[in-house]
Amino acid sequence: ETGVTQSPTHLIKTRGQQVTLRCSSQSGHNTVSWYQQALGQGPQFIFQYYREEENGRGNFPPRFSGLQFPNYSSELNVNALELDDSALYLCASSPVSTGGSTDTQYFGPGTRLTVL
């Protein structure tokens, strides 16, 4: 069974640019959540996708957006990058869910984004 994978591993961008991060969920998992983890902090919830639709969002501005595809993989897009967006971006997938309950989340290795 393949776990959660993310690409790229590392990324360097400049302020104002746009970035797309990718996530492949674990086999059999239909729900994907994205988190931002600043250095020395716990992960913070960005949003969750279920059945290709956003299913909950944390306190992040609209320039953070996402997609989920029919194969349950997902993308996180960030526009107009700011220096504070530098962080580890984590994707987590959950097994088949009704979308209304809390299921165990399994995290990928993350993408380290640096904004200069």
Place this chain on the structure above:
Amino acid sequence: GENVEQHPSTLSVQEGDSAVIKCTYSDSASNYFPWYKQELGKGPQLIIDIRSNVGEKKDQRIAVTLNKTAKHFSLHITETQPEDSAVYFCAASTSYGKLTFGQGTILTVHP
């Protein structure tokens, strides 16, 4: 919204000793409490979780206890080993999978 406080921020123990990490949460509707271990350069790894209808859960050297009345839960690691050294995070969730994490505990196990 939910707020999770985690203590201590750092914990240093000798190999073979026990380690205890405590978390409190604010939202009484929270019903799911996972613990994650994060090693340097890696994503969080689920080590144990507990749901609000259970007071205690154990898996080999790791145990978690939950006190719903006091709104706190704890991670207990017995017979610690150097490979237990990592950052540990508690989290709480009310619904649809939004996990609210604590600030983390850096555990160091000295041989």
